[in-house]
Amino acid sequence: MTLPLLPAPRRLTVTDPTGPPPARETVDALARALAPWAPRASRLAAGIASGLAPATAPSTRTASGTDATRDPAGTPSVTAVLDPALEDEGYELTVGPAAWELRAGGEAGAYRAVQTLHQAVRDGAVPTFTCADAPAYAVRGVMLDVARHFFPVASVERVIDLAAAYRFNELHLHLSDDQGWRLEIEGRPLLTALGSANDADGGDGGFFTRDDYRHLQEYALERHVVVVPEIDLPGHTHAAQVAYPEVSPDGLPREPYAGIEVGFSSVHLTSPESWSLIEDVVAGLARDTLGDYLHLGGDETLTLERADYLVFMERLGEVVARHGKKLALWQEATGATLPAGTRLQYWTWEIETTHLAEAARTQDVRFVASPANHAYLDQKYTEDFPLGLTWAGTVSIHDAYEWDPVAELPGVPAEAVVGVEVCLWSETLRTLDDVTTMLLPRLPAVAEVAWGSPRDYDRLTGSLVRHGRWWDAEGLVFHREPSIGWA
DSSP states (O other): OOOOOSSOOSEEEEEESOOSOOOHHHHHHHHHHHTTTOHHHHHHHHHHHHTSOOOSSOOOOOOBTTBOOOOTTSOOEEEEEEOTTSOTTOEEEEEOSSEEEEEESSHHHHHHHHHHHHHHHTTSOOOEEEEEEOOSOSEEEEEEEOSSSOOOHHHHHHHHHHHHHTTOOEEEEEOBOSSOBOBOOTTOTHHHHTTTSOOTTSOOOOOBOHHHHHHHHHHHHHTTOEEEEEEEESBSOHHHHHHOGGGSSSOOOOOOOOSOOOSOOBOOSSOHHHHHHHHHHHHHHHHHOOSSEEEEEOOOOTTSOHHHHHHHHHHHHHHHHHTTOEEEEEGGGBTBOOOTTEEEEEOOOSSOOHHHHHHHHHSSEEEEEOOHHHHBTTBOSSTTOSSSBOBTBOOOHHHHHSOOTTTTSTTSOGGGEEEEEEEEOOSSOOSHHHHHHHHTTHHHHHHHHHHTOOOOHHHHHHHHHHHHHHHHHTTOOOOOOTTSOOO
16 A cells, blocks of 8 residues: 655555545644744644644644643644654654654754655545655755746746655756846846846846845745756856857857857856956855855856866856855866865766766765756657657656666766756746646656655556646646556
């Protein structure tokens, strides 16, 4: 017997998959028990409780801290315990007719436990089960490209909701590219006044104000998701050169670019004008970013000599370190001497990885796995799918599920592979419905890889049927893969 939990807990025992309807009083009691040490988990539980009906026989018991007793009317006792012996995102959950017990290593673990509980009771019954759970990878990210096509705050919030629901803990926002610059930077008004007014179709574009950016970060943190902003350098910079032509290699004005070609742009690698802009951008980004990491791109610099590129990336790392942040880059930056703690994101699966392994052995760098043939969810489901591209092939649900992050990086020590990230580029995506169509149902499949769930494709697809009902109820558009028996 099992439950439709995605990602599935590492260890799960189900005694009875059916049971009585969840009662508002019980979930309210859990919210109160969590409040002193896990306020975000408490608010999540309270939100779940608000949608439930009260028990037939109201309880007079209250629950707080770790002490609770069985209510005479039959309402389960509820405890929520902070247990330092568990990992920060780890938790143990016991749910039954007599008692609910939640133990977690930290507030994030408590939040993950409440998410699991919500999925377990969402169809209107309280099963009897126990689980012990913790993630396999500390970094579990979702990347959204808002540069090729811009998505407003409300749409990004929905992506954050989905990321959090499937226990991802980072949102990587790709904020600049050849088509548009999407974030207000203090002291550099032309980046948004001129650089944002376009998209891949020649449309109006758009950008986030600093207040928008702060709001999105706070919205994400409420759900235990950290925003990692990406400003791509030195390539993918045509929009920045539209705003400030003096940073281009020839200093000449640029017209906005509409299209999806890559690799043709670069800022001047050594000019004072380029480094003045870079300094302002990194400083502003560092001031306005609540998380530890800034992603500064580094990919597809097809017009540059390798030696010149590596010198640029090393200088870029020094700027980031000076502003008190850690650096994330695409895999092309491997080989540069980079600050301690740098994360390198692997995406091109058809390469030899000896240089990545050498960097892992000789530098304090870590890798996040995003192989395009498994984790790029902008790739079509099938050759004739109306959205997406196929340069990495097609990515079915099975492709998104059946892969191992460590095995994707031969020679790189397992301990150096710290994360998994799905990427959603927006060359062909224009609306939130387009975004959710490409994310769902593949996002939960990659979530299982990132979390380290026991592999069982039949269990996954069976659970997706239940999740599909929930997506329908929420008005989310998704791809109804024909091989799955959607209700």
